[in-house]
Structures are given as structure tokens and as C-alpha cells.
Amino acid sequence: MGAVKQEVEDVYAATAVARYCYGSKESKQERAMAMEAEEDGGGLEGELIPGLPDDVAMECLARVPSRSHRRMRSVCRGWRGTVGSADFRRRRRAAGASEDILFLVQTAPARGDGKGSTPECALAAANLTTGEWRRVEGHADAWGPVPLFAQCAAAGDGRHVAVVGGWDPDTLRPTSDVRLLDVSAGTWRRGPEMPDTRSFFGCAGGDGNVYIAGGHDECKNALRSAFAYSVAADDAWRALSDMSEERDEPQLVVVATPGRVLLAASGYLTEAQGAFRNTAERYHAGGDAWTSGEGYVIPGGDTAGKTCLASVRGTVWAVGAGKDGVREWDGDARAWRDVADGPPGMKACVKAVGVGNGGAVFVFGTVADAAADGVKYSAWVMEASGGAWKRVPVPSEFGGFVYSAAAVSI
Template identity: 35%
Template sequence: METFHLIPGLPDELGLDCITRLPYTTHRLVSSVCRRWRQLISSSHFYYHRRNSGATRLLSCFVQTLPPTYSTTGWKLCTSLAYGLTLFDPLTQSWDRIPPIPHYPDGLPLFCHIASTEGKLVLMGGWDPETYDPIVDVFVYDFSRCGWRKGKDMPSNRSFFAVGASDGRIYVAGGHDESKNALKSAWVYDLRSDEWTELPQMSQGRDECEGLMAGGEFWVISGYDTERQGMFDASAEVYDLDSGEWRVVDQAWETGRCPRACVGMDKEGRLTNWSEWEAAFQVGTCGVVIGSQTVVTGSEYQGAAQNFYAMMEREEGENSKMTKINVPEEYSGYVQSGCCVEV
């Protein structure tokens, strides 16, 4: 029987290495070469092979306001804010926009959450941009195919929850339900099986909490219970991915401070607040860790222009090196949240 190699005339090991070195921007075109290439490029095995070979690229993905749309006469067509997904490549300093979700062509669900794993971007929850009703939709963007697919809905409505991603799974915890009750429940979404599994509950409800992955742990930071609306707690709860158990970390965060999008972690495992690093982003701060650096956005004061900085990892005894990023006008809008994407 004739053997079909990945690349005719080459052993499959060499063929795999050649395909591995192709930039992710070519994957959609390469997938159309043949069925075997399409199956290879869409597999998690290929993603991890590329990552282990150092062939993946780290990008920032932002939920960002879109530029206003104008008619031919110069009148603004839309007065309400619409959000889209922006990609920033720190290596090439290039900017791009992810195509809109077909179900929401005019803008993302408001206050939606994003996370990324295995070269895919997962968007979930938020409010319908037209009705403001909370939704349970889950959408998955595949960078190798440059397209969206519908994932299995979230088990229940929840807004302003914590989210984290690791090894093909998306973890969610806390937030509030349709009646504004703070939630202590947690779930995990398996990207490969498209299934949700309930996790043990946290010790308390945590509305408007923030999620952070650190090693093999999912941190759910601050938030507040139903009876303490807006009174942000100083504690965090940490879910160990191996043991499947939660632990409480007291005094992990500043009491009364909203943690949304501005939480980081230093080399010693202490939580940090990105807004404290530079006067340029005191309001609406959002930090996205990309390898050894962090892209931080925010404004000096309410209503001021949005600033974008790259913060290099600190060496012991040295201050962080801050570099202002030049941003094209169409990508200078307010950033609501973000995550790192490895593709």
C-alpha cells in the first residue's frame, strides 16, 4: 500500500518540522492543502508540538471599544459603544482585529469574558448588546481556521465572574446571577469535549471578582458577597487544579479596591495592582502578561486618552522598564479586559 507522507519525498518527522515552522497566519491557507494537513493543524497535538518547539507567538487580545461608524455625510451612525476584539503583537508591534462573531455582528456582548488555551480564544457570558439581558453563550475562535464556532452554553447565567485557562480547560467562578445574588459556585469548561463540569464551591459568594492562573492554581481574587454590595474583600480563594480543593488566602488584596482587570502577580507570588506602577494608567487599568513583559493600558484620569505601555519584567533590585507603545488611532479605544493568546 502506498504511503502518503506529510510532504512527498520527506520522512514525516522532517515534514512535521517544516509545517511547524510556518507562521500561524498561514495556517488557514495551509489547512486547505489536504485533509491530513487540515487534521494536523487543528489538533491539540500540533499546537503543543509547536509550543515545545518554540514556534508559537504570544499576542495580547483586548476587548476594546470600536471606532464610531459614520455615514457618507459625516453623521455618526451609532451613539452607543460597541466592542470588538483587538490583537497586538509585541514582537512586530502590529495591530489587527478578530472578525466579529456571526451571532453578534455589530459588537460583542457587553461585559463578556475572554480566555485562551491551546491556540484558541474562548468568549463567554456578558449581556446582549441590544436587550442588556444576561446570556449564557460560549463562542470559540480557532486561529488556525480564522473562524468562530458555537460552544456549549454556560450551565447558568452569571455576570462579572472570574475566569482562567489552562491545558484546554476554562475555569469560571463567582459573579452574580440574574437576581444580583453573589455566587460561590464554580465550573470548568473542557474545550476538547465541549462539556461543562461543576467544581466544589468556594467558601463565600464573590461578585465582581477577578481570575488569575498561576502555575497549577486558579486564583479568584476579592469580590463581595450579596449583603456587602461594592465592599470588596481583601481575601482570595485558590483552586488547586491537581487536588481539586480550594484554600482561602487572607489579606491577598487591598480592602475596598475593585480588582477587575488590574491584578498581576510578582515573582514572589504576591498579588500586585498594575494601576500603581505608572501615573499614565490610574483609571480603567488592564494588564495582560505576555511572557517576560506585561502590556498595560489605562488613562491618567476619567475621560483622558487611553495609554498603552509595555512593562518589562523586573530584575531584582531594579525598577520596571516602561515603554510607551505607539497605537494607530483605530486601536486607541478603551480596553475593558484582555488575555494572552499563544498561537
């Protein structure tokens, strides 16, 4: 048994020093194995760790930090299948070893002196459990830079984050590209292109799907159309019924309630550029229809454009600054109820997203004392069950404006 224990320790030591990085693209063989792992619970062959029952070995592997998962997948077929399996993710949650990783599409420091250059975007990963921040890089020849104003969304399958659309930084034209990141494997692949090209659309994910709605076309006409990309099932887009209203720059939220609902909120009409409305409507997949009515409004009145929506604790939270800045939608009462004040020191909310499988909310916003501190943006997190806001340290190189955010629990 001592030899087995030493072997486990050697394996852990070898993987623990590996950086959590992202490869350029996923090989067909690895993707096939990962899909097989999802179907058969891991695709295991032989013992995971010689001399240990697989159940015990799984408990050991489930506790390895996420930064080493990509390295683990290269050890053997059994480990590759294990790391890609739903059972592995369940074991990590049960063991309290899950890590909450937030992906942010944000402005990045321009290369060179930055004078006269086009702003650049980058994908950042913030591990809220360990406090580590890093850039998520793909192979430059294969992917190029992250498109300007791109949207990102977690598919809700515990594995995939999609980077969708945006503007090509060279041509400044909208792109329909879709890039899909397998977070546990640290590998990228191309997804099917969006059915059309649009700018400043809403984007959200859940239940294995990525949804887009609204935005505007190349003639700046606000759109009512919406689509869903099935990441987990057939890897294809499908059209949804049109929203009842045009919505340029809307917010989309997937609510994990019975019959999973997609909420499209705010945005503005073609003739009213920048005049955000406080209306909202909901899409029910079972009936392929959008519904709106009294109660489907965003709190804040004419400041709706500064209120950020997020899926937290199975419902919708509206996050703003100041007293009673955080509210929760009560579906039974069809009304908003106060939850807490906004984050202390926040002047305006830029982005809010549910983290920890909806058990907490992360907020990125402008700070009121920016001139004094020399820092324009900051971040906070609060448990949904209550408690005080906690300020999240943001390294200076990750202090750019955030266009979109997605959270995955690994």
C-alpha cells in the same frame, strides 16, 4: 533538489500574502480532522513536502507566520493535521518562531455619529511579536456582535480562546452564550451554554478548562457559585464547590503550580456595591474545595479594585501604578514581594495578563497625561526575568476600554 526548493518557496509565497482572518464557523469535517490530529500527532498521509523528509518539512512549515496558518490548512489533509497538532506548536517554540497573540474584549467606536446609541464591544487581536492589531470577526448572521462586558479566556491548550457571557447589545439582558475560537485554524464554533446567566463574573482559563465564578444574578445578588468548562476533554460544564464568600466583579487567575490552582480575588458583597475587598481564596481541583486565610490578600488595601492580577512565571503577580506597583506572590513565605515599579506614565491598571507562556506581563491602563496627549489608555509589556517596561503602540481604533483579555502563544 532545486525543483523541490522552488516548490517550497512558491508555497511560502502563496501563503505569506494571506491575511490572518477568522471564518464564521468550523465545518464538522475540519473539526474532526483537527481532533484526529491532536490524537495521532498530526494525522499525516504521505510526504508533507515531496522530496523532503517529514522532519525537515516540519521545520520549514513551523517557521511560516501565523497569519498564513489558516491558508496552510486548506492546502492538503497532511498540512491541516500538521498545523493543528501539538508537535507543530512545540516545533515553533523550539525554532523561536512562536508569536504571542493577545485577545481583548473592548469597547469599539460606535457606528454612525454614535449619539444615543448603545456602546458596542468588539474582539481585538494584538500580535505582540509582529506589532499588528486587527478586529476578530465572525459571520454577522451566525454570531452577531460581541456581547457587552463579555469575558474571554485562553483554555491553556495552545489553541482555543473562549468568549463567554456578557449582555446582549439589543436587549441589554445577560446571555449564557459561549463562542470558541480555534486560533490556529481561524475558525469559530459554539460551545455549550453556561449553566446559568450572570453578569460581571470572574473568568480565567488553563489546562484545557475555562473557569467562571462569582458575579451577580439578574436581581443583582452577588454569587458564590463557580463552574468549569472542559474545552479539551468532554466539551461540557461542571459545577465546582461554592466559594466561601460572595464575590461580585471578582478577578480569577489560574496558577500553573503543581496541582494547578484557581485563585478568586477581590469583588464585593451584595450589600456593599462597589466596595472591593482585598480578600482572596484558592480552589484546589483535587479536593474540590476553596481555602482562604491569612496571606490570601491583595496588596493595596482599599485600592484592591485598582490592582490587576495575572499569572506570570508560575505564580500570581499584582500590578498597580506607581512605585513598587508590581508584586509577586511568594508561596513559601506566604507574602508578597516587590518586583518593579508600575509602568511609567500609567495612572491606573485596567487589565494585566501573562504572555509568552507566562514569561512576560502585558498591562493595559489609563495614562496620567491623557489630557495632554489626547489618549486615555495605553499598554506596556515587561519581561518577567527583569528589565524595563516597554510601551506597546496601540492604534487609535483599538484604544477603547478593555473588559477582559486572554493570551495565546502560537
